Amino acid sequence: MHGSAHHHHDDLPTQLDRAAAICAARGAQLTPLRRQVLELVLAAEQPIGAYALLERLKTARGPAAPPTIYRALDFLLEQGLVHKLERLNSFTGCVAAGHSHAHQFLICTRCGQATELHDHAIEHALQHAAEHAGFRPERMTVEIEGLCAACAG
Template identity: 65%
Template sequence: MHDHSHHDHHHHHHAPLDTQLAEAEALCRKSGAQLTPLRRQVLALVLKAEQPVGAYALLDQLKAERAGAAPPTVYRALDFLLEQGLIHRVESLNAYVGCVSAGEQHAHQFLICRDCGTTLELSDAGIEAALKAAAAREGFSALKMTVEIEGVCGNCQGA
């Protein structure tokens, strides 16, 4: 395990991988969805990654264990995990991260360090409310919001 204590106050603690996978299975059961071994494997790879991971990087890792893995295999699994709210897509990086509060309705704001690539997920309802209100003033009904903030993390600033 890496020592993440320096920025733990920014976001939820990450549970051990087994716990996260068990929670994911429970969430899928509750919604009547099927977390197949493949989907579970892709989820585990995303959760284990230290930073946002792209579909092709996932495919390479998957091929080590599943010779027949192809891009559609990975994309279908990722789509399922996105639908279930177990992972998020970081649009600006075209990559995927595990959700730190899967199963809860929450806003997604990502802080992306342009130096080391570390991505922190914030969940600030105030930011979401302000954006929805701003959209509503324009007569626009906001359905999905992903806010991505690029900058330099505390670690890299100190370096």
């Protein structure tokens, strides 16, 4: 559901159409199943795990095998349409889909909301620190747990 205090998304059909256009521009295809999985992720109030997605998919279109959902999620991750929150082992829609960007997540331990940040200073600081140690980073995950403004207030 969009419109929560934490997010300023366009409505769902607009987001899904934009996602389809992003994929098409890259020669990839947002098949009906991938689109439906993306819709379930975007419609979730909070980051959602693969198992919960599978349950919702079953409700929406009948029995579905776990590999189906994992393949769809892999595709959506690859296209940058969703992000995986490692700490929660769950998925959330990208607020800047289609743009390559560094991202960090603020995860509220009380309400479960995850807020996506795009702070290049953080990315560069980590990049430099890793390079200083002779390490070549390929993937970075920055997840900060705490209380969101609404829960802290």
